[in-house]
Amino acid sequence: MGKKNSEIMIGGDMFSETMREAQRAYRSKEWDKFKEIFADNKTELLENLDLLGNTAINMAARSDNPELLKGLLGKLSEEERWRAVRKKNRQGNTLLHIIAEACKMVEMADIVLDFEKTTPLPPELVVEEKAEMAELSSREKKEQEEEKRRPLLEWKNLKGETPVFKAAKFGNLKMLTHLVKRAEDQPQTNLEIHQESPKETILHASLNAQSFDVALWIIMKMDKNNDLAGKQNKNDLTCLQLLARMPGSFQSRYDPQEFTTKLVYRLLPDEGYDIEGCNSFDQLLRGDLETGGQHDARPPPPGHLSRANYAVWKYLAEVFEWIESIWEIKKKHQLAERVAQVLVRRDYSWQSSYYNQPHDRTVVKLPPVLHNVAKRKQQLKWKEKKEVMEEREEEEKDKLEHYKDHSPLLIAASNGIIEIIHLYLKEHPESINHFSESGQNILHIAVKHRQREIFKWLQDQPELPSLASRVTQSNRTALHQVARMDYYRGSPLPGAAFQLQEELDWYKRVEKIVPSHLHMHCDRHLLTAGDLLDIEHDQMLADAQQWIKDTSQSCSTVAVLVATVVFAAAYTIPGGTEGGSALLSRAPVFIFFTIMDIVALAFSLASVVMFLSILNAPFELWDFHRSLPRKLSIGFAFLFVSLTTTMLAFSATILITIRLQWKNWTSTLVYSAALFPVTVFALIEFPLYKKIPIMFSKLFPNLCKKKISIGRSSRRA
Structure with a gap:
């Protein structure tokens, strides 16, 4: 126990039996027992109780029990109390640091600060500390002497944190306000020191x-x-x-x-x-x-x-x-x-916009020759490999330093925090025209990070034409920004085909607001926004092609199986026949079975035709914007109807076969079991129902256009 903190005990226990008993009481929060342990062992109150160098006094501070802390300090002499209050653990935290971090009761801090205020530093302790400092260098002596003359509220731990800083760091507002008030009551306390760590x-x-x-x-x-x-x-x-x-x-x-x-x-x-x-x-x-x-x-x-x-x-x-x-x-x-x-x-960081853009960036640059994706990639590999690598390094650097170079307004736009955007426009209306050193404004940032709510809000602003015509330092328009996938964060839509459709729809929405003379504008690599879209989404296109093929094949197999089952069920009349006619032809349940069987067969065959048309269709990039997703959605809908009607036909068959009486309690059980598959299927497919309005609005925009315009006009009114 008398060893220095840097020494390590090997082959023995560094804690006595008394200390181990105190550790158990602390873990179980038995504070009365914890206090009794040190009633006859007050000399051990200043010894280390844990591996972090905390004493029993420090551990008692975490109890948030003023009586316990006051009782343990009362067992010590005045000199020993000074040692307990000023002693630092291995992290450099004093007793006041621990109280500021963990305690909610301000009385805990008052006990320490009142003791410091009413009791001067004992002369014996000063002499002993001078003897301990004899082996230190002159610089270290000066630093320690300056620290010992400071009030406890100014003492810092190894991270440079004062007790006031600790209270703020751990969200202890009640303790923070109390410590600041106590510091204001002490004229010798420097309040500025609490405001900043290194x-x-x-x-x-x-x-x-x-x-x-x-x-x-x-x-x-x-x-x-x-x-x-x-x-x-x-x-x-x-x-x-x-x-x-x-x-x-x-x-x-x-x-x-x-x-x-x-x-x-x-x-x-x-x-x-x-x-x-x-x-x-x-x-x-x-x-x-x-x-x-x-x-x-x-x-x-x-x-x-x-x-x-x-x-x-x-x-x-x-x-x-x-x-x-x-x-x-x-x-x-x-x-x-x-x-x-x-x-x-x-x-006022938004006032720092950079207008020293080269004159030639305002001139529209058209590509010399239009190439397909494969040829364009080869050209970039052969002629511009070094330049592309340099650009990639710059982009990676831009990702790392994105939040350093951008103003808070643009950072909020990249993260979709529309509250900060509204606050800026309320306090500083002209901040909407702010752009970064790289020439990106709020529209570029929003479309690049796929922040749709901010984009919708910008569409109603009068500054939209000016924002959309902005060209960055890399000669990129807002359409170039949306074509890139550097900041693509994924999509909640199921399947790669619908995700690609969402990206293409996002590109089209931005294309509508960008001036038409910039649609063919080239960046510094002579890439138009369409070229960049093809190159950046090449892998997503391959994934969508494979996914839609696999899905169509699987669904067509299921549809054929359903058609086979319901076709066979049409010739197996439930209830039997007589003279070629069904015995229960006039029963309501039999009529229901017949209708469901016909509907299941019709929709299953229709879904087979729809999925086969997908397998025979071209799989180019813009085919995934409307054509293929529309066919796939219709095929899903037909298959869903055919499966549901097949289950209903099965349930009707069970009811016809058993013919239980309604008054029998077992009939309710059987009827429930017959309808159970339909219920389970509906619950499983419920998440798809929520996606139907989104998909429907994207696949059939002309049908929704009138409804949307009516809604907007009513809101404006």
């Missing part, structure tokens, strides 16, 4: 932890001069750039699959998300925030129906854990938007 600011730390209530408090209390919001962290990111990289923290990117989750999220109250000390968010923006805070939302102001609604949901959240989890997500989204609103108001 690598990142305290505001960056709170945003990294997604503690947006802490971030709001720091902005309004500790960053009145905008010093923190504008600084960059170790990745050269400002706070707003960092926030723009968190799409999951905003409501627009939250898309739960369960209907109940969506419903509860929308019904939860929108008020009550301000932190303590601020009556409204407008007051927060005015900078009138007072010291103090809490993590949970507070009820809305009285006198509104929303207060009763808040109380009801508060009770339900206490009863149902899943409602509480949804509410926590909504709280995070609301607070993140408030942080974004404050940071956007203070950001």
Whole structure:
């Protein structure tokens, strides 16, 4: 136990039996027993209790029990208490660091700070520390002497973190506000030291932890001069750039699959998300925030129906854990938007646009000769291999430094955070015309990253023609950007053919807004957007061709099997025949069986014809835009109908054969079993039903055009 921290015990136990007993009590959270263990062993209170170099005093700080901490410190002399308070573990954390990280009760910090305030450094301890420093270099002596003269609130661990920084990093808002208040009460304490570690600011730390209530408090209390919001962290990111990289923290990117989750999220109250000390968010923006805070939302102001609604949901959240989890997500989204609103108001990076573009980039460059995909690839390999490799390296570098070079506005556009986009246009209307050093504006970024919601919003903006005519430093238009697959993130649609169709549909939508004189414009490699589309989607085309062939063959086999079964069933009359006529020809169930059998045969043969037409069709790139997906969808629909009617015909046959009486309890059981296959099939295919409106609108756009235009006009009205 008396060995130095750097030494390693080999062949023996570095913990005594007393320490092991204390470790067991700590693991089981038996704090009374933990305190009794050191009643007669107070000398071991300053010994290491774990491998991280924490003492029993440090471990007691994690209990969030002020009486336990005060009781253990009371067993020590004044000199020993100073040692316990100032002792650092192997991570450089003092007792106050541990309290700031793990404790919710501010009384824990008061115990340490009050002791520091009322008790001077014992002379005996100063003499002993000077003897220990005799072997150190002059620089190390100076650093340690300066640190020992500092208040405990200024002490840093090995990462350069103060207790205030620790509280912000771990989202402990209550402890953070209390420590800052105590620091303000001590004139000798330098509050500025808490604002920045060697690598990142305290505001960056709170945003990294997604503690947006802490971030709001720091902005309004500790960053009145905008010093923190504008600084960059170790990745050269400002706070707003960092926030723009968190799409999951905003409501627009939250898309739960369960209907109940969506419903509860929308019904939860929108008020009550301000932190303590601020009556409204407008007051927060005015900078009138007072010291103090809490993590949970507070009820809305009285006198509104929303207060009763808040109380009801508060009770339900206490009863149902899943409602509480949804509410926590909504709280995070609301607070993140408030942080974004404050940071956007203070950001002016969008004003830095680069207008020194070469004059020749404004001239449309046409390709010398149009080639097919294979020949174009060979040309790129033979003549421009070196240049293409250099471009690929630049693109990879661009991916790595994407968030460094782009403003928060463009980063938000790449991640689809439409809330930040709206905040920018509200605070800085002219920011929509901002473009990066590479010449990319918000439209280029949105189409390149397939952010459809932002693209739809841009289509209604008056600046759209100007944005669409922009050409980048690489001579690329917005149509070139959508043809590239560097930032393709996949698609929720089933099958490679439908995914390729979605890409082609996306290309067509962008093509409509790009000026026609830029459709044949070439980039610096003399590639048009169509050439780039062919080359970039070559592998996806091969996957779609193979997938649609395999799917058509499999489905046609199933359709033929269904046709064989229902054809044979037509000659096996259920219930028997007499004189060539069915005995149950007038029974409703028999008529139902006959209709279902005929429908199953007709639709199964129709699906066979449709799948065979797919196998005989050409598989070129633009055939996957309308023709092939339409045939495949119709074939799927015919096969689905034929399978469903076949199962219904089977169920009708069972009912005719058994002829149970309705009053018999076994009849209900048999009828349910007969209809069971239909029910299972419907439930399994239910996810496909949700895709039908999307596929239908893409395959038959002319039929949906009138409906969409009517809907838009009604919304504008």
